[in-house]
Amino acid sequence: MRLYRTLSGPVVEQDGSWHRLPEQPWDDLINRDDLGAHLTAQIRNVRPDPKEADLLAGPLPPPIGSQEVWASGVTYLRSRQAREEEAQTADVYARVYAAERPELFFKAPAWRVVGHGGAVRIRRDSTWNVPEPELVLLATSSGHIVGVTIGNDMSSRSIEGENPLYLPQAKIYDGACALGPCILVSEETPGPSTEIRLVIMRAGQTVFEGGTTLAQLKRKPQLLVDYLFRETRFPAGCFLFTGTGIVPEGGFTLKPGDEVRISISGIGTLTNPVSA
Numbered sequence: 001m002r003l004y005r006t007l008s009g010p011v012v013e014q015d016g017s018w019h020r021l022p023e024q025p026w027d028d029l030i031n032r033d034d035l036g037a038h039l040t041a042q043i044r045n046v047r048p049d050p051k052e053a054d055l056l057a058g059p060l061p062p063p064i065g066s067q068e069v070w071a072s073g074v075t076y077l078r079s080r081q082a083r084e085e086e087a088q089t090a091d092v093y094a095r096v097y098a099a100e101r102p103e104l105f106f107k108a109p110a111w112r113v114v115g116h117g118g119a120v121r122i123r124r125d126s127t128w129n130v131p132e133p134e135l136v137l138l139a140t141s142s143g144h145i146v147g148v149t150i151g152n153d154m155s156s157r158s159i160e161g162e163n164p165l166y167l168p169q170a171k172i173y174d175g176a177c178a179l180g181p182c183i184l185v186s187e188e189t190p191g192p193s194t195e196i197r198l199v200i201m202r203a204g205q206t207v208f209e210g211g212t213t214l215a216q217l218k219r220k221p222q223l224l225v226d227y228l229f230r231e232t233r234f235p236a237g238c239f240l241f242t243g244t245g246i247v248p249e250g251g252f253t254l255k256p257g258d259e260v261r262i263s264i265s266g267i268g269t270l271t272n273p274v275s276a
Contacts, residue, residue, distance in 0.1 A: 001039060002182040002268070003030070003147070004055060005063045005115075011052050012043050013182075018052035019043040026065035030138060031237040035146040036185045056268075059117025062179040063149055064110045067238050069177055071134075071153055072224050073103035073167075075243030076216050102219055104228050105167060107153065107241060108177035119275045121175030122254050126156035129254045132244035133198040133262035135190065135214065137221050138183055140237045143229040145221060147185040150262050150270040151241050152178040175275065179239065184267045189221045190214055194265055198246045201259040208252055212245035219243075 004011040009023040021042050032038050074096045096103045114120060122129040136151035154177065160170035184190075192215035200208040221242060228240060254260075258274040 001185045004182045017048040019046040027236045033144045060115045062113045062115035063183045069108040069239045071107040071241035072243045076245035114178045116181035120272045123156045128158035131260045134241045137240045139225045147183040178272045197263040199261040210246040216245045
């Protein structure tokens, strides 16, 4: 079951049938431990409308209300390797990868997040910029994972590589976070064989393409959520990036006009143009 946020209310797609639900507060809707059962009950009372599938042809708001967005770092071996390539203090990332405690950091408030079709940005004071495609968890205020979505964690590698303490500037800025196109609502997180694909287009040509699977994710999703919720409350729930296993090689950097496409099997494709 996929839940879309639109300007005129929530839309649910299940088994090829599309249902527009009555307008309702988004925070109240997604911050439910029984989200799947709740949506199933709602669509029983709504006539399917195949025209709702047309919403995928255009931009969509991000599937977020007032939730914060957090992120996990160095959860894939490829991420550790990339950080070591860029950093002058590489041992820091090796220690994070091996440690029991995960690296968790604040990524974005809701108002700074863009959705499917919205523009992401590269910092003007950075010389090395990449997208980081990630599975993103939706956790309720009780710390229960009720769904997943796709995230683009835009990152300025030249800034973070200069000093790990510069990570907030490398990760948190206008246009640095995208979510969408929907929330895959499920009691279970996607399995290890789930594929993540990244394609970067430039002037109509593919300039980078790569993939990984969730089998490469070192830490369990629920463990990441449990650490995040240890001493921090999220009254409306939160979104948590789980880390990236796809990082373009050192010679590649994004340019204005590029298009980033991130696909995760079972969820869909998040597409964002790149602006300066």
